[in-house]
Amino acid sequence: MNCAETIRQIPLYCYGEVSSEVEERIESHLAECAVCSAELTHHRAFLDLLNKREDVTEASMLASCRSELRTAISSQSVPAGQSWLDRKWMDGLRSFSGLHIRFRIPVGAMALVGLGFFAARYTPERFGGMRSGLAEPMFSSVRSVEDQSGKVHIAVDEVRRHVVTGSLQDPRIQELLVTAVREESNPGVRVESIGMLRNSTDSEEVRNALLDALNHDPNPGVRLKAIEGLKSWAGNVAVRRTLANVLLKDDNPGVRVQAIDLLTTHHDDSIVGVLQDVVQKEDNNYIRTRSIKLLEEMKASVGTY
Amino acid sequence: MQDAAETVSAVLAAPLDEAGLIRAAQKGDQDAFERLVRAYDHSVLRIAMNLLRSPEEARDVYQEAFLKVYRNLHAFRFDCSFHTWLYRIVTNICLDHLRRRKVRKEESTVVDTGEGIVDRVAQLEEGAPHANPERQMWNRELAGRIGGALESLTPRERTVFELRHYEGLRLRAIGEMIGTTEEAAKNCLFRATQKMRASLEAFV
Incomplete structure (x- = not known):
């Protein structure tokens, strides 16, 4: 390991966040390099300085937070x-x-x-x-x-089964549809329900159900439908976070393609790290090329540290 | 501040029948819910306070987070540990506050008084009767500098830095909490420490 690489790794090394192999390489370099050893000492002094910041939460504040929480919960009136x-x-x-x-x-x-x-x-x-x-x-x-x-x-x-009838604007119908989005046994019901809810995403409960489906539903058809339902919310923080997660973790390339297309309708710094990760790990050429292009457009580095 | 990390680790390792408490709370047992709150609430308040540097907002985060837990505990399926789930809720609420603040360009808690940078949150300690005046002054100055340095970070960098440095959480867990990979959290921490060091170089 050379000096530049060692200095780059020192912050993570001090937090114990490098692999044992990297740790050994850093340590053998440090044993021979006075400049990097001095840098390590300096970095440790910086961390010690940060540790001198004191906890500003006081017992009285915690006690009043607990009391307010108890009041708020008791006013909920349901277990x-x-x-x-x-x-x-x-x-x-x-x-x-x-x-x-x-x-x-x-x-x-x-x-x-x-x-x-x-x-x-x-x-x-x-x-x-x-x-x-x-x-x-x-x-x-x-x-x-x-x-x-x-x-x-x-x-x-x-x-028991009974039929509930109402318009899509009816809150009770919406609530039942949200429940149906989480219906484990039938992906067809989940796809239909998401389709019906796509114009009701102003409701946070509906959005959360769609985000939940996008994150966790085992069926890619349901996940694709959920992305479609969230299209008008591409700028929302929670939606973007979920899309980023999908982009990095979903095993279905079709879902990842939809995720990157929607995620990149808005440019913001928060997606830089995700796009850099995608460039490193993505097998799909379209997604990788699109990520590189976007990073370039955002004048961000294509590689990671 | 090492104590904070130790507290979190101690809580995480405590011989508390957490799963039993969660199941009881899921059935509506209020005492079990309160015990769960008490196991984590100091850490929650500290994270909120350190990230937002505003007692009012920290109180809001505390309340919002535990009410969310209360309302959604029935849906908790033990897919991840409870603390990961709780901290995910807390960090997401804090991130929303930080981002809203950025959009609204709210007044910073760190102000330059002309005689040095002061973090108004650090002034909270002033009322403590046991405090030594010189130590208070040093703490205020340091807290002001650190607060100023933290404000130069993006909300995400700040969150990763606080959770790693002050709460002692592993980057893998932090990545899980903020919905990103360990690698992305690592990059974030690297950028954050670089910026923090650049801001505090004169003090080191």
Whole structure:
């Protein structure tokens, strides 16, 4: 290892962030080179100086943060285990109480009509209710059985299917579609749901679902659909971060091509490191050439340190 | 400041049944959630404070991060460690604050008073009754210089530098947290140390 290379590696060497092979090469060079040894001493003095900065967080600040957090959580009124879908319903109910009285009366009346309708549908037949075929259990499992003086109590978990109808602007429909984007068993449902949500990406929940799909969905078709849905958000920080991650990690070249095309519609410094990495590691010629061209356009170095 | 890195390492290595606490919190156990918060919240507040140099923003980050954890804990699937997940949330919120600040060109916490550069956050220590005046002055001056040097970094460089140097996290973990590779985090750290050294050369 020569002096230039050693000096370049010293900061990472001091943090123990070089491989053992590089470490050995640095150390054997340092043993013979007084200039580089002096540089190492100087760099260590710089790190010691940085270590003299004191922690400015105080116990009182931490205590007040904890207390504020406790208050914020208790005002959420639902336990952490409950899904955000349920919580949205609760929020919806809560926001109803904030409506002006003029609107509350007709909305309340309509809600009562709806409640009556659904109560009739789901009331067991022997009480004179309308039996709904749609409410038949799709799947059930017995959780426990108990004999209490001749009366048997059986706890059954049931999954039922029912059809929810509404417009794409309906928040409840959007929430169900967001849930469907995460539906593990059926990629077709996920692709369709993302397609339907593509005009609702103003909602952070929708964007997060699409980002999640882009990052983690095992099906490349779903990931491509998610990129398509995020097109108008190419300048958003979270979207760019996910696209960069996809560009570096996705094993599907089609997805990576779409990611670089979208990522590079906006030029900013944050993508320089990613593009440099792509140039080093990418097998696909189109993506590599495009990265080099972009780095040149941004007047950034094509190589990395 | 080495203590900070040791604290993080100690927390990470603590014989806390973290998985058990997470599962309990996922079922709605508030005590378990509070224990999880307490295991990490000092580090979270310190990271936010050091990155943003603003007590108000650090408080906001603390609250926003733990509320996010509270709301999304049910979706945590143990794909990564809890601390990586939490720190990812914290660093992302801090990065958003830093970038918004850059766009809005908000007032810096570091000001040149004419008699030297001062970091207004470091002034917070002034009220501490146990402090020695000379030491306070040195700390303020140093914190001001370091704060000024940190402000010359990009939000990403600053985050990588803080997490590596002051929190003692490995670059691989940092890369995972900020959504990049270990190599890219390495490049970032290299650029950050070069800039920091150039700014603080006179003090070394």
